[in-house]
Amino acid sequence: MKVYDRYWFALLALARAGALEGEVRISTITLAEMLNTSQQTASRYLMQLSRLGYIRRRMHKRGQYIRITKAGENALLEIYRDLREIFEKPKVIEITGEVFTGLGEGKYYLSIPHYIKQITEKLGFKPYPGTLNVRIKDEKSLMNRLLMETFKPTAYIHGFSNGKRTYGSAKCYLATINGVKEAAIICIERTHYGKDVVEIIAPVCLRERLGLKDGDLVKIQVKTSEAP
Amino acid sequence: MKVYDRYWFALLALARAGALEGEVRISTITLAEMLNTSQQTASRYLMQLSRLGYIRRRMHKRGQYIRITKAGENALLEIYRDLREIFEKPKVIEITGEVFTGLGEGKYYLSIPHYIKQITEKLGFKPYPGTLNVRIKDEKSLMNRLLMETFKPTAYIHGFSNGKRTYGSAKCYLATINGVKEAAIICIERTHYGKDVVEIIAPVCLRERLGLKDGDLVKIQVKTSEAP
């Protein structure tokens, strides 16, 4: 790495000038201006980058044409990936809302063996037969709920059909509820609730465990796993 | 730029170690190994980064705890955005919404010379004194609005203070409104609107130009910035 550090910004400048897509005409003076350095230094940088195989130069009587090679692109890409991981990956999305009593839809779903099996396998806990319904009141939480759904779910629960009717799929996101770490938001595909409602599953009855009653505020921290 | 080039990789290494999320225990020797350099150099880098305000160090008898500051994060973010622009094709983000009549906040802001001047300089047109207010109704647009804000604005309008009160900053994104190409979304930092509202500026009165009245649907196409 060491050796390339100092040429890295030169490569970035060339990329910005379009040298990834094709040959670009750039004088050493122009590059020097872009890097805020001298013409001589820019010239040296280009020589080194060429020697490293990161760029290809086509010299001309008056001017040169530069293009970044595959190797150079990979060098840039490597850092880009690092940064993307740093900035896009580890996000904790916070949602707060009020507990309310639902219509037993969650309870019904969580009594179907097909769902229980998949949830147990994919989330690592056997869900208590019932969901904790939370209604989002503030806008920030609503945004975060939408943002959450742009991330890849921790588990994807497949729907099925038994001939009589079809059962929808669902997405699960691991989350912490008021400090209880073993829980998940479950987004049932064809729920009759709006986007302002989230349903929580856990191996225990959260209402009892957290001593919750209707109208109580809960704080949900969703752990996203992958870039949107 | 010049001075910071060489600390950039050190900052990246610290970010990789998790120093963006919280304090991380890293010895100068460990950092030296990560950067493939000497312990002394790593030590110096940390001192410089600290002096630049990019990291905060908590020294201990045996060991130190390092965390990247907001300024450091921004330094990394800037390069990340550069790379994202280079590697991700410029996207057109679509937002649709309904026109509504605001409270004259936009009109007020666009009568302040300080703002007019900056907008004219940075966007290339003198804004009509008034904004077109659009309320987002659908979820897809709401998400796109959030996505938009992860991109670098076309222009950043700085806030100011005149002693009496402070005027917030704003971010502008060039956009096309119902086919009108010379327009921009302006995100005022301390607006009283929620994230479901966007305000549009243009050199002309868009309401007249497009024959809009309250409740009419408009289609906004935001151009995410491209490498210059």
Place this chain on the structure above:
DNA sequence: ATTACTAAATGGCGAGTAG
């Protein structure tokens, strides 16, 4: 264990300039 100072060695920078 650590971090960081000092001083000597290394090597990058850029003015001048040739091709």
Place this chain on the structure above:
DNA sequence: TCTACTCGCCATTTAGTAA
């Protein structure tokens, strides 16, 4: 014009070592 060489200068590095 352009690129890139030489060479004096000085910035960066690192071994040794103190705290």
